[in-house]
Amino acid sequence: MLRSIGFCVLLSFATNGFAEMQEMADEELSSVQGAGFGFVLDGIMLDASAANITINDIERVKADGTKENMPVKLSEFYLSGSGSNKGANKTPVTLGRLNHPFTVTLGKGEDMRALSDTWELRSKVVREGGANKTVQYWAPSGASQWVQTTPSNVAVLTLAFPERMTSGGSSCISGYAGAGLNCSSDPSGRADLGMRFDFSVGGGRKDILDFDLAQLTMDGSYLRLWGDNSRKQLVGEALVNIFAKNLDISACTAPEAAANCSAAAALGGTLYLTNAYANIALGYGKSQPLQFDVNSNGQFVLELSNPVNTSGTAAQRNAQAADFYANTPRTNLVFDNMNIGYGRPPANGFANMPGAVVNSNGQAVVGAGGLNGGFNFGRNEISGLSFNYLKVTSRDL
Amino acid sequence: MISKVGVVFVAVLAMPALAEMQALDDDTLSSMNGQGGVYLSGEFSINKDGGVLWSKPVSNNPSTWTASQRSCANAGATTPENCGMRIAIRSEEVGGWYVLDNLKGVFSFEGLTLRTRTINSGFNGDGAAFNKDVLEFGLPNEVKFKDGSFAFGVANQGGWQNKSLSVANGGNPSYQQTNIFSAKIDGTIRMQGNVLIFPQN
């Protein structure tokens, strides 16, 4: 008897299915806004301590005036999850979230938005030249909103970090409200980043600069690029946000042959920043795009030109200026607490710094001041910075 | 006689009467998952022994070079070095060039993976709401560099020209290149993790 083992292979093809491809009507097609992709860094960790990375093209001027290349060694570079204790215990971290990823998109300028602090025009009375007069000035209103900063009718390429939101989200710096409350990265999605530069400055000594950032996030940062027809060049706008709970910068000097600075020197020269953030805004696409050129002398030129068209009427110029000042993203650099050689402040803060040390002639006594070599600089801020004009040109030294 | 223990393989083809092939409806088809992926290892070198444009001169002094020679050693170095690849881009109608110069070295990695993955859970609760497929690039555990280098700068001409030679000798005294940043990399960078990529609109 035959035993038959049958292999039954069923091949089937979709026929009259339920999800048939159909043509999109024109009105549906035009509502698609830009295309691109998002990405998330899942379980990332990076450690370059086994690599020899040297940065060149900084020259050292010797005592006799001649110049030679001074290599700067990047002797430490790591990216890890937070809580790594300056890179000692690295753990993987997931940067970006599936619903708030890093994105690379190409879209229309009129569809893009940026979160910007809204400023308003106010007046005050000042006394000048012996008389009172009323003057106008702009000041932050305290609110922020999403505004269109890119010009209309251009295709804009955007590279963006996870976004900042209008509402919801987490505190951009945990435990500190001043930096903003609506970052999309949650506390587990913050990174520790560190790098150390060794500069061989000559004379048998090397300067060591060691940066360690803890609980770093860069939500809301972006770089946008498009072609400007009237200027016939590539222009853009950028916003770089850096939020860090702690930033330690150790600056000390050691003999060339030593591996590290002495422990006392490293601690004594460490800058401790707590609750530090930077929002660096370059360019307001509609009227002041960021231009990065190379001039015909082979030097680079970074330019932010006057957002107002000076050949217009006063009414037109006032309107352009009002739009710029109300909406342009501003640059802020805030270090809520900065100490050198003093460590992190205790819960109730440090004791008062001593007064100025001046002698009986009112002259400062060199070497005096500070408290056991450390100093608490307290809060430092540069806020609400905007450029009416900027042109940076490099030149040979 | 046919052995009783003979195993007869009968490939039974679908016949109209018995196991007829039938179209799988879309619901069933869409619930099938595929499994597959790619595992890549590689090594490639760029201009490890110099490139096609410039031969290595004997000295590091530009005034002694012939028109087809160039050394990319640092300022003040005694021995000349081969040059890497050069890419120049001009982003305006009239102006200078951005240059990625002296790009060279040996670069190798092992264990770069590529596969698709369906995410519908995890990620602190975001996965369930996301519920889509992503392309997952698994980063290699180690990326090795040997004598890698590059320089980023700006120049007033796209191609490199020897500033120390006169035009008659094949150079161009008015050529100017300003290096903004250059680096040399040697050794191993350790990494781990995945990059998940998905469409966004």
Place this chain on the structure above:
Amino acid sequence: MHPTLRFAKTACALMCSVLLSATAHGAMVELADNELSEVTGQAFINLTTDSHAGVNYTRINFGMDIETQLNMNKLKLGLYGRTGEAANTADINIDNFALGSVNANDTINPFRISNPFLELAYKDNKVVGVRLGFGEAQGHLSGNINTYTGNLAIDIFGKGSYLGPKITCGWDFIVCLPAKGLVSGVWANEDFKAEASLVNGSGNADPVRGTMAGLTNGTKLSMPDSSAAANFLLGLFTSQNCGLLGVNTCFNLSDYGSIPIGKFDNQTQQFVGTANGVFLSMQTENVQWRDQQDASKFITALAGAFMNLPRNADGTAAITLSFQQALEGIARKDTCLGSATHGC
């Protein structure tokens, strides 16, 4: 054409990887030594070192020319408790800080900076100070100065014709009357000057978180000569307790809306020179920084945050005001486009 396509087409057209080579003919040209450094490319950053009195300095110089007109809502450095100072004050606190100015037709007068640098001071192998300096600076610096720590170069003067009538003579009329006659007569057009510094309301020096600038107690105005009359006048022309001959000699910093950095010609309203020693520094103890204006000198910066707005190379101050003008302050220049002027 669709903007995307046009952009792509332009980008492609402009992208060029130009690889040229040309044949050479013999003649080798001698290179000067400084040209040897241009092997791969010129760098715009270099590093220099210095040392003085046990302190080592490392300085990173940037080869850059910067023209800018900017505004800041707040510049606040060093907000911490300091013994002897009022609570919640900062070492440097300037609202509506601006560099450069804007004309009525919205054209811009930029603030110029050349060759900025970053310098670190090390003592006992640890950093004790950092400064951001400008090799050369020129332009108007504006702001509402709430507190200031640093050097601020202001000269205050009184013309003879202004001071003369204020002299009253008593029992000392033998010397006094001739002196008064000289001041009102021959010396009527002379400027009797003195350097102002940071003071408090009683005329005492207040170099940290100063809110006023003026003549410290005991400061004497300069005399045209050293005659007996001049020596007599020295006693009268000495500031005490913010007063001199009944004239106020101390003024609120907040009245100085704009300060010219670099030599400014009031007649032509143009800048005719640059200031070479402007810097902003932070230090953990009093530190000496080398003076950019005169390399043999050092400027002592106080612990904390410190801003140096120096005298011009020829010794003249950034601001020179008569007592009358000082009372009125200096009007702030327009630093904003459009209708606003005092901050944006």
